Amino acid sequence: MGNLKKDLEQLRQWRENNDRKSREVLSIWLDRLWLNVDSLGKEKYLILEQVCLAALDCHFLDIAKTCIASLNAEFSNSLRVKRLEAMYFEATEDYDLALGMLNSIIKANETNSAARKRKVAILKAQGKTVEAVKELVDYLKVFMADMEAWQELGDLYIGEQDFNKAAFCIEELILHNPHNHLLHQRYADVKYTQGGAENLELARAYYSQALKINPKNMRALYGLYLTATAQTASQKNSSQKRKDVTKIAEWSLKEIKNRYNEENVLVTALAALEI
Secondary structure (H helix, E strand, O other): OHHHHHHHHHHHHHHHOOOOOHHHHHHHHHHOHHHHHHHOHHHHHHHHHHHHHHHHHOOOHHHHHHHHHHHHHHOOOOHHHHHHHHHHHHHOOOHHHHHHHHHHHHHHOOOOHHHHHHHHHHHHHOOOHHHHHHHHHHHHHHOOOOHHHHHHHHHHHHHOOOHHHHHHHHHHHHHHOOOOHHHHHHHHHHHHHHOOHHHHHHHHHHHHHHHHHOOOOHHHHHHHHHHHHHHHHOOOOOHHHHHHHHHHHHHHHHHHHHHHHHHHHHHHHHHHHHO
């Protein structure tokens, strides 16, 4: 009984912290809990859902199917259980059936964000990027503050080489998290890729901001060097402008060399300690 109580407390803690811990959950279930499923009390169905998700993560489909059957027996009309069923069919690569179930969930409740996100994931898995983009755009009309969705949409646009729209998505992310150096660096990467005098100027500014926030960001430092070098070669810039960006290029190259030298010294020292 003591072990059962300890297991229940551990599972409850993982649920409250939103920790999937899929392998650990399955280990507890297979070692002890599945034999005592009727002794789980009021947490029985929460645990069944938790185990089902863990089983899907680890591709233990028989366990997931058993959990879904138990949940369906108790909550036959639950949209939450239907979403688990859709995830099960997604795991078995029966995408048409999974999409059909998700569409029925969304029809019943248009604000079901989890179902709409799963639909995007399935469309991506099928290589239907255009449809996935459309679904995410519609989703963000309802859930504008979902930063994870903005990031996903930006990644999809980058994959499609639609850099203007990707940049817009990253701008949204920066507005909500202005102190994240990786977002500034990513925006600069997009602008550098687009090219042109105006975009290069923006790229240099955002690489500089990324370095200001995190001076150890080597990718931003290298991006600053590449951008300044490209601006140096541009005939559209004035002679004074070219001098200014030349200094930036020289400084960034010097910093890159210094950091690589420091890294080599550290590696050599560590190697000597191992000997």
